[in-house]
Amino acid sequence: MNKSETSSKINVYIGSDHAGYDMKQKIISDPRLSFINFIDVGTNSNDSVDYPDYAEILANNVLKNNGYGVAICGTGIGISIALNKVKGIYTAVINDPEIAKLAREHNNLNVVSLSGRFSTADNNIKIIENFFKENFSNDPRHLKRLNKIKDIEKK
Numbered sequence: 001m002n003k004s005e006t007s008s009k010i011n012v013y014i015g016s017d018h019a020g021y022d023m024k025q026k027i028i029s030d031p032r033l034s035f036i037n038f039i040d041v042g043t044n045s046n047d048s049v050d051y052p053d054y055a056e057i058l059a060n061n062v063l064k065n066n067g068y069g070v071a072i073c074g075t076g077i078g079i080s081i082a083l084n085k086v087k088g089i090y091t092a093v094i095n096d097p098e099i100a101k102l103a104r105e106h107n108n109l110n111v112v113s114l115s116g117r118f119s120t121a122d123n124n125i126k127i128i129e130n131f132f133k134e135n136f137s138n139d140p141r142h143l144k145r146l147n148k149i150k151d152i153e154k155k
């Protein structure tokens, strides 16, 4: 994946709304994720904000740097819907660490969306670990299907 120029860490953009803020802070500081250099795009407190605003900031950073992202809101649903409206962003709400592997291997997601209120920090950290340690399989069956998604985008 995307290696930092100054270290061997993977650069990952991370953003949330207020309902994901506490979870975001726990994720950024967890030693199990020290192989990731998190670039925090906000929000920066528990004050109420609108998840589409942070989805757009996160999406722009991911696309500009051809990188990857972690997005968090209360359920993960709202921020994932907003992210998927940006061409070139592919995300889904992931609640299970095994599915996190398949989300990279089969679906080649570039952003993992998480719940701040209905998942534990431990579960989300396992999801992130699995997501960023897995690569896209490059299996022609999966490539064909992802290309069909891109065809739908063009219609």
Ligand code: RB5
Pocket: 017, 019, 020, 051, 073, 074, 075, 076, 077, 078, 079
């Ligand atoms: C905010 O209260 C909440 O609606 C939001 O974080 C998210 O869960 C939306 O899908």
